[in-house]
Amino acid sequence: MDKWIALVRARMCELKITQEKLGERIGVTQGAVGHWLRNERRPKLETMNQILVVLGLPPMEFALVTELAESSGSYGDDQNSATDAEGRIPQHNLYFRYPVTRWESLGVEDPEARFEATDYYAQGSAFWLEVQGDAMTAPVGLSVPAGMLILVDAGLSALPGKLVIARLPTSATPVFRQLIEEGGQRYLRPLNPTYPKVVCDDACEMIGVVVQATMKF
Template sequence: MDKWIELVKAKMSELRITQEKLAERLAMSQGGVGHWLNKRRQPSLEDMNRVLRELGMGFLEVALVIRETETAKTDDEADEDEMPLAQKYNPYFRYPVSDWRGLCEVREATAATYGKGRSELSDYHARGPAFWLVVVGDAMTAPSGPSIAQDMLILVDPAVEAVPGKLVIAQWSGSAEATFRKLIEEGGQRYLVPLNPTYPKALMTDDCQIIGVVVQATAKF
């Protein structure tokens, strides 16, 4: 909510739009807009999107907090604190939506083919040729804690190191489809474990290839 308010105020300043003018565009009172921007009332997701659309900024997505921890800032990155808020909080990158079959080929994507077809936006700046997948089934739907439901979008970055504790996309040689699991280590052995306890875990063998690490999960409303 705080970032939405900062972003809206920054964009209003950039476009030189007053609260009164924005309220007029939204067909509501200036006081109503002021309540939102001063945190006296909580707008619905629909209302937040209405405001963003009127400011020419697209729409919001509800995103789970499943992201890679950022590394220490460089001198250039440290300067981000001085950036205009509209630029700081609106960094979008477009990544292709892939199919679960033949995913090993994704790692060999070239500039000539990468990004063709359907794509989706994210504020995650990928280290490698990242891609989205649409979750199939309920193996990663947990009864409590982090849970990734069917039909959610997951963003996979092949350049992130797959260490125990990460959610990963893996594929066994000879298998046509990849699988989405959590990588864990027990007694010196690595396993691929579903978040849904009704599914079995699998020992990670030499013929199993990690395709990438899941760095974000989103659901659109």
Template sequence: MDKWIELVKANMKGRKVTQERLAERLGMSQGGIGHWLSKRRQPKIEDMNRVLDEIGMGFLEVALVIREKPLVDDEGLPLTDEPSLIEKYNPYFRYPVSDWRDVGEVREDGQVLYAAERYELSDYQAQGAAFWLVVVGDAMIAPSGVSIGQDMLVLVDTAVEAVPGKLVIVQCPGNDEAIFRKLVEEGGQRFLVPLNPTYPKMLYSDECRIIGVVMQATAKF
């Protein structure tokens, strides 16, 4: 809840949206908005998502995680390591899972296309439009350190600046599908480098287009 309030307040300030204007858009009183943002009242999940949509963050969705009250002994001490709260609110954001070929396409307004048939949750708050990709192949499996293998999910943020050292999703000339590489700078030139040393590195040219920066990686079991 605290993170949701922080997110809403920050974006209201950045977009110069007052509580009065937000309340008008939502068809409710300014006092009602104030109660939510001061934690005097708890909004429903649907209302939290309505607020995000009205401040221009409709690509996010908040999920509610409810944990059961832990067992306690005769002295009231917990018998397990579980949280002692009956209900604990954890903000998660829902992003679409895209296809490697789709992310290489761009609409006339410059926005990246991605499918929305499947969604996955993350605690990462994206700076811009974000989406998941399912890793294909072993080009990003490293012999040591950071290693991202086949079928893992990577979360891509299209608004994060791609600087050397970042893992990026790139569209290069002659390739129908985007690729996943590490952006590296050597001798004043930039390269797209796989974490797997058996794969060759590529020279990054002005004709290449970085779609987004990978911010998280996770595996499904």
């Protein structure tokens, strides 16, 4: 709920939309919107997604989990979620779904692509890639071995030290590397020291920044 509130508040500020205007757009009072944004009441799941869509944001997936909470009468809940004998009430975790993309078809929409969920809200277009090869497998320290899924956010700036997806002018297939800077020159460096680093000049296309990595068994 806290993530949803922060996201909605930030978007309202960006669009200069008041609680009253938001309420008019979804057919509720300003007071109801205020209760939700102060976390005094919890809107229905459909309403939470309706607000996101009205604000130009993608709808979320919701996972229902049980968390410890005080069974106090001061907390309102539009879903009438009852506490159990141990004082637990259902809480809603929010997730975004992004497509799993093939390396050779980045930027091409695949209607048959599967989607993976995460709580990360991307700043731009985002997608998952499955790591291939051992160029990013390090003997010590940070390592991203083959088989891991990496989440790429195309809306973030590629800064030295970040893990990035980039396309070199010598190849149509992008690469997964760490962007570094030495002596004023930028390079794409593999985490595996047996692979060479390559110069990243103006002809090097930055596709996105890697923000998460997961492994499924």
